[in-house]
Amino acid sequence: MDKKNRGYGEEEYTEEVYFAEEEAEKGRKPAKGPLRIASRIALVLHIVAAMLIVFFAATSGYLPGKYLLIVAAVMIASVILALPFHLGKGTGSRIGGIVISLVFTAVMSIGIFYLVRIMNTINTITNDEFAEIDTMVVAVLANDEAQTLADAADYTFGISMTDGQEKTQSSVDHVTGEIGRSITTEEYASPMDQANALLRGEIRAIIYNKAYTPTLDEGITEYSDKIRILYSFDLTSEAKNINERQASVEEPFTVYISGIDVEGPITTTSRSDVNILVTVNPYTHQILQTSTPRDYYVPIPGVSGEERDKLTHAGIYGINTSIETIESIYDVQVDYYVRVNFTSVINIVDALGGIDVYVEEPYGDFHHGINHMDGETALAFSRERYAFATGDNQRGRDQEAVIAAIIDKLTSREVLLHADALMEVMAANMQTSMTREDITKLVSRQLTEGIQWNNESQVATGTGDSQTTFSMGDTRLYVMWPDEDVIAGLSARIKEVLAAR
Structure with a gap:
């Protein structure tokens, strides 16, 4: 540094000064x-x-x-x-x-x-708490003078054990607690009997699960216009963890897709209007969709005994009841479930940028072959049944076509790598028993191998009829008797896909 000690004392000539001079000599500012x-x-x-x-x-x-x-x-x-x-x-x-x-x-x-x-x-x-919410309501006639629950303290409340004694008693206890004293109750065989008793004036109020409302609207003309919801509350219960079955997505597995249509949390119990069992074989890259009509007339395990009910009603008793019903129909184990608010199909499809759906039976603006659909169009297409002679059977096939198109888009690398918008929609409208590890394994493998899945579909069929059901008592509803020969064939195909290597 001495050679550049220009006028500085020994202590004054620091390294900073040295570098400053160096930079100055090179024409750069330090x-x-x-x-x-x-x-x-x-x-x-x-x-x-x-x-x-x-x-x-x-x-x-x-x-x-x-x-x-x-x-x-x-x-x-x-x-x-x-x-x-x-x-x-x-x-x-x-x-x-x-x-x-x-x-x-x-x-x-x-x-x-x-x-x-x-x-x-x-x-x-993938929340592993598996809580289920039953939204219970207290209903009175539309012109009833009661405006609050306290106003109905002296009424006789109609109840039904259809939901089980424990849940019914919890509902009565909740209403009692809100009013502040015991209430008078009258037991009926079904929610339909409760509703009819209210409309006949035999009782002044009824307590029931809100999930029954669509069925009551089907069985009683203008039911929702004739009554008024005076009070509502939620009962939360813990569902059985299906993951105890220890299935693996690295081996052939089954996924039950339950499509509901509810307001509020996805965990709210509701009729299951879409019931599709998806069988996946990672070895053969085969996906088999088996659709079961919502009106299938079957016993509901653990609920109805030998008495039959519509498959859709199984959802009111919880996702595990729907699973057990599907298992009893096809004699196979369900490894996972995905519960989807089906109205969210609009947002999911739009987040995917639309989907290409193969239309088997053309109607309206839908032509035979591939049709590009946005969310609104896909939802309308998957719900239509009155345009077809086979009604619910064709609707099941169309729902499978929509799901197949969604799977095709979901398994593309482009969507998997830009999934944030889709994730936001799924978080609000989907619940699954799959673990985080299960999903990451599926995503990772798809990104690595870019698997082209072979999609196959089959639909359960049967014969339409009008029969009484466990959930709705003596009121006759449209049902579909299962074709046992068809069921045997579908079950055999599911087991064949699971066993292939």
Whole structure:
């Protein structure tokens, strides 16, 4: 340093002065203290963001090893690119380093945000608490003078044990607690009998599960217009954890898809209007969809004994009751379930950018062959049954076609890598017994192998009739008697797909 000690004392001639002179000689301005500090902070943020990206990508489990290595390599390369600028001694070099690191940090922060968002969504739909909500209502006649529950304290309340003694008693206890004293009750065989008794004036109020309302509307003309909901409340119960069966998505497995249509939480019990058993064989890349009509006239295990009811009503008693009913029909074990608010099909399909659906039976604006559909169109298509001579049977086939189109779009690499919008919709409208690990294994394998799945579908059929049901007592409703020969054939095909290697 001595050769440049121009007029400085020994103590005054510091390293900073030395570098300042060096930069001056080269025609560059030296980086000042605050700029160096800002450079170091930007570099640290850059490195931390890169480490977080790699950490979340690795712990999420979604990315296969080769993709994870690519992510890590890109993160390291970005730091290496910025490092020379931060180590440079000129003002311009440091400013360049700050800009490069802040840009990379911003991009990485967006990536971290979406990774965390996707992980949180998966955790939401795979919640292992398995709580179910029954929305119970107290109804009176539309012109009744009671405006609050307290106004009906002296009424006789009609009840039914159709939902089970425990749930019925919990409902009575809740109403009693709200009123502040015991209430008078009258027991009826079914919610339909309760409703008719209310309309005849035999009782002043009824307590029942809101999930029965659509069926009451079907059985009693303008039922909802003739009554008024005076009070409603939720009963929460814990459902049996189906994961105790210890199934694996790496082996052939079955998934029961239950499509409901409810307001409020997806965990609310409701009639199951869509009942599709999906059989998946990872070895043969085969997916088999088996659709069962909502009006199938079958016993409901653990609920109706030998008495028959409509399959859709099984959903009112909880997802596990629907599962056990499907298992009894096809003599196979259900490994997982997916419960979907079917109205959310609109949002799911729109989040996918629309789907291409194969239309088997043309009607209206739908032509034979592939039809591109947005959410509203797909929902309308999957609900239609009156346009077909075979009614519910064809609707089942159309619902399978919509689900097949959704699966095709879901298993494309493009959607899997840009799934944040879809995840937001799914979090609010879907519940599954699959674990987070199950889903990450499926996503990771699909990204790795890009599997082209072979989709096959089959539909249970039967004969329409008008019969009484367990849930609705002596009131006759439209039902469909199962064709046992058809059921035997469908069951055999399911078992064949499961056994293939």
